[in-house]
Amino acid sequence: MISITDLSFAYPGSSFRLQVESLTVAVGQSLALLGPSGVGKTTLLRLMTGLLEPNSGEVKLGAVSLSRLNETDRRAFRLSEVGLVFQDFALLDYLTVEENILLPQRFGKEPLPPAASQAIRGLAERLEIDKHWRKLAGQLSQGERQRVAIARALIHRPRYLFADEPTASLDAVRREVVMNLLQDYIQENEACLIMVTHDTELISRFPVHAKVEDFTSR
Amino acid sequence: MSAALYLAWRYVARHRLQTLLLAGALAMVIALPLCLRVLVQTTELAMRDRAASTPQLIGARGSALDLMLTALYFKRQPLPPITMKQVQELRATGLGKAIPLDVRFHAQESPIVGSEMDYFGFRGLHLASGQMITRLGDCVLGARVAQLRGLKPGDALFSSQEQVFDIAGVYPLKMRIRGVLVANGTPDDDAIFVDLKTAWLIQGLAHGHDDVAATKDAVLKTESSNTVANASVRMFNEVTESNLNGFHFHGDQAAYDISAVIVIPNNAKAEALLAGRFLKGSIPVQIIRPSEEFDALMSTLFQLQSLALAVMALTIGAALAIAALVFALSFRLRRLEFATLADVGVSPVALSLTKLFEVLIVGALGLLIAAGVSLLVQINAPSWVRWLLA
Numbered sequence: 001m002i003s004i005t006d007l008s009f010a011y012p013g014s015s016f017r018l019q020v021e022s023l024t025v026a027v028g029q030s031l032a033l034l035g036p037s038g039v040g041k042t043t044l045l046r047l048m049t050g051l052l053e054p055n056s057g058e059v060k061l062g063a064v065s066l067s068r069l070n071e072t073d074r075r076a077f078r079l080s081e082v083g084l085v086f087q088d089f090a091l092l093d094y095l096t097v098e099e100n101i102l103l104p105q106r107f108g109k110e111p112l113p114p115a116a117s118q119a120i121r122g123l124a125e126r127l128e129i130d131k132h133w134r135k136l137a138g139q140l141s142q143g144e145r146q147r148v149a150i151a152r153a154l155i156h157r158p159r160y161l162f163a164d165e166p167t168a169s170l171d172a173v174r175r176e177v178v179m180n181l182l183q184d185y186i187q188e189n190e191a192c193l194i195m196v197t198h199d200t201e202l203i204s205r206f207p208v209h210a211k212v213e214d215f216t217s218r
Numbered sequence: 219m220s221a222a223l224y225l226a227w228r229y230v231a232r233h234r235l236q237t238l239l240l241a242g243a244l245a246m247v248i249a250l251p252l253c254l255r256v257l258v259q260t261t262e263l264a265m266r267d268r269a270a271s272t273p274q275l276i277g278a279r280g281s282a283l284d285l286m287l288t289a290l291y292f293k294r295q296p297l298p299p300i301t302m303k304q305v306q307e308l309r310a311t312g313l314g315k316a317i318p319l320d321v322r323f324h325a326q327e328s329p330i331v332g333s334e335m336d337y338f339g340f341r342g343l344h345l346a347s348g349q350m351i352t353r354l355g356d357c358v359l360g361a362r363v364a365q366l367r368g369l370k371p372g373d374a375l376f377s378s379q380e381q382v383f384d385i386a387g388v389y390p391l392k393m394r395i396r397g398v399l400v401a402n403g404t405p406d407d408d409a410i411f412v413d414l415k416t417a418w419l420i421q422g423l424a425h426g427h428d429d430v431a432a433t434k435d436a437v438l439k440t441e442s443s444n445t446v447a448n449a450s451v452r453m454f455n456e457v458t459e460s461n462l463n464g465f466h467f468h469g470d471q472a473a474y475d476i477s478a479v480i481v482i483p484n485n486a487k488a489e490a491l492l493a494g495r496f497l498k499g500s501i502p503v504q505i506i507r508p509s510e511e512f513d514a515l516m517s518t519l520f521q522l523q524s525l526a527l528a529v530m531a532l533t534i535g536a537a538l539a540i541a542a543l544v545f546a547l548s549f550r551l552r553r554l555e556f557a558t559l560a561d562v563g564v565s566p567v568a569l570s571l572t573k574l575f576e577v578l579i580v581g582a583l584g585l586l587i588a589a590g591v592s593l594l595v596q597i598n599a600p601s602w603v604r605w606l607l608a
Contacts, residue, residue: 051561072565079563090558092225094232106221107564136232 001026002048002160002192007057009047017217018043020057023210028186030193032206040216041196042087042164048194049082049162050074061160079108083153085163087196089145091152093138097129100137101151108156120155126181127151128174142169150178154185161186163195167202179205222568226575230583237580240544244584247537249591251530256592258523260599261606262516265291268404269512271341274481274492276304276316279504286511288321289478291405292329299475300503306472313492314483315340320417321477324378325393328363331409332417332476340480341406347371348397351413354424354465355457357393358411361401362604371397374456375410377420391420392456403604418467418474419457426457426465481505545577 004023010016018040025031033041046052048059050066059066061081066074078084091100099106101120124130127147132140137148146169153161161182167175179202186193195206203209230237268290277285278298287293299322308316317340320332335350337343348371351358359369369375376390393412401407418424457465483489496505549556556569595602 049561075560075563075565077563078561082563084561086558086561090554090561092555092558094229095225099228103559104562106224107559107562107568 001060001062002031002194003060004048005058005060007047007054007059009043009052009054015218016040018047018215019217020044020215025192025194025208027190027192029208030183030186030195030206032203032209033194033196033212034198034203034209035212037198039213041212044212044215045162045164045194045196049084049160050078076109079104080110080156081159083156083158083161085146085149085153085161085166087164087168089149091137091145091148093136096134096136097124097132097140097148098134100148101155103152104156123151123154126177128177143171143174146170147174147178150181154181157189159189159191161191161193163193165196165198167197167199175199175202222571223575225572226579229576230579237583240541241580241583241587243537244541244581245587245591247530247534248584248588249595251527251534252588252592253595254523254526254530256595256599257603258519260603262519264403264600264603266509266512266516269508272480272508273483273489274314274505275478275508276300276308276481276496276503276505277478279499279502282504282506282511283515285478285504285506286508286515289319289480290508292321292331292409294324294329297477299477300479301472302474302476303472304503305476305479308479308481308492311492311495312484313488314481317480317482318414318476319478319480320414320475322475323417323420325375325410326367326378328360328367329409330357330377330412330417330420332412332414334414337411337480340482341402341404343402343406344400345397346400348395351396351411351416353457353462354413354415354419355391355393356396356413356416358397358399359395360399360407360409360411362407363410364398369395369398371395389455391416394457403600407604414476415467419465421475423469423474424465424467426461541580545573545580549573 002023002025004020006022007018007020009018023031033044035041043052047054048061050059050069054067057067061077064077064081066077069077092103095103101124121130124133127150129144129147129151132144132148137145140148146166150163150166153163163182166182167178170178182193182195183205185191195202197203269286272290275285275289277289278300280298281295284295284297288295288297302318305316305318308314315336317334317336318332319337321329323330323332331337338350345358346361348358357375359375364370367375373395375393375395377393379390393410393416399406399411412420415424481492483492493505493507495501496503559569559572560566
């Protein structure tokens, strides 16, 4: 479960304010964060993942309160429990698709079990990136990069999945594939999905959505 | 740690050209002082042997270094000549052996060394092919001269005109190559050896021409016992079996020029006596011990080397500072990449290790290249030094 209580955040020197009294996402549930560009969706997502520290309030991922962890522990927690799909994909162009996907695993404390390689292949096939396995990330199209970023977020089987516009560069068919994959994942793994999106066609897929402009003021 | 090393390796492997350029620049600043040391040491070794094997040298008073460089290494130095009289006087003392040397002329940039047969014995020079000098106009080549110019016994070689614009000067002499010496890795390999008389022939102290008495058309006038020839008399620029007798020397040979005399004293006492004979400043010649002059030269060189190394140390410092700046700028340009890794959850220690490993990989590659260059210089130093000294 993800829960936010009395969260308050402001960038120094800015009139922007973000305040969330209470927000909860249960295990196996997904939440869509909606709103126009610049409203603070990504800021909220970063607060929920511990990439930004709130001025007050608490973000809890399961039993873990992020504000009670120091920076090193927060990073270790993200590495093992959190999957992130960044808006700009954040791939390393000098690594191959395979190396990018396995990057969190490589830096993680637990080595990938031998049986996992089959699952990784299955994931790559489902995202249609298996034929690019040995290609450098810099050689991929935007859509391919986005799918690699999604695979990287899922590879270590995180319990909390945060995705910032994960379907923005995909065509309608692939968007469906990715959404099905993400929602299957949270069901199968009892995980939570928080997704930032502009895409109104996707809203119906989310039982819970939140308009971020309701939490912000300028 | 292995993940940080892996990531660092993948980055440098992907950016091979930049990595090689940086490592190459580091390698050069590391290798340069090492190579300089190796070259100086090799030069010292190569030159010291020659100096140590030459007990004493006599030459015109002036620069002892010029005398040593001329007589031992056949360098073109502005050395005033001495006369054969010095050799005769030295031999008359009975204190040692005297080997005259004339190192003033050249053929295709290689020094022509005029001496006597004793020189070959003294330096331990042996023929690789052909024969020794048998008559006027013959020459024997050092191994490298023969190899570089593709010459062999039976070929011919012209001496070079020393003063191009002196139309009254001596014409080049066509020399017959009689033999080629075995290489011994000394300046002898780069020299062309002739008899002392051939050197004087090149100088113009001797000449050969048609028999004036036999060719009456060539006589300009006859004055008592002297016959003055006109310009139609053919001057010979080559010594052949048929014109050998037409060559003759003018004047007293004791007054003929030479460059220096190698002195091999009979014993330590003779050496001391000889040294004492030339102490007086009024005597126009000097005697030197090449090993002492060489030590003085090397001590100057070492001072220069220390200065050069000090300058290089500053250069290395500057180069390392630039390399550090390059890394700092590179990491700054890649801050988004490192921020992404941090967002994913990579620890600060792992990130720092990644950066450190990149620096270490480039540094290690630089060291490897520097070691390779140094090894290459070490292996080739003797031949490069020989080429430099030639």
